Amino acid sequence: MTHSPVCPKCKGTxxxxxxxDAAHGQMLQSSWSPGEAVPRRYIGGVKxxxxxxxxxxxxxCTDCGFVEFYAPSA
Ligand SMILES: [Zn+2]
Structure with a gap:
């Protein structure tokens, strides 16, 4: 994403x-998934x-701390 959103709460930068996301001893980037989270029965986590x-x-936002997520297409 190339644009810098303006904070919707305080108009800050x-x-x-x-x-x-810590998983199995390594750090991963969290992702968006469609639908509802369905737990996996025996091995844990979600499908x-x-x-x-x-x-x-x-x-x-560096002024008020508000966080907004985007999941842009690759
Ligand atoms: Zn703000």
């Missing part, structure tokens, strides 16, 4: 980042279809 994952970009 927002900077892009991502949400780091996902890898083809449907869209990495989340998180914009954070």
């Amino acid at each position: 927002m900077h892009s980042g991502f949400v780091a 996902v279809t890898l083809d449907e994952q869209v990495p989340l970009t998180a914009w954070r």
Whole structure:
């Protein structure tokens, strides 16, 4: 994403980042998945279809701390 959103709460400046997710000893980027989260019965976690994952970009307002997510198409 090339634009810098203006904070909808305070009109401050927002900077892009991502949400780091700790899993199995490594850090991953959180992703958007369609539908509802369905738990996996025996191995834990939730069911996902890898083809449907869209990495989340998180914009954070440096003035008030508001965070907004985008999941742009690749
Ligand atoms: Zn703000």
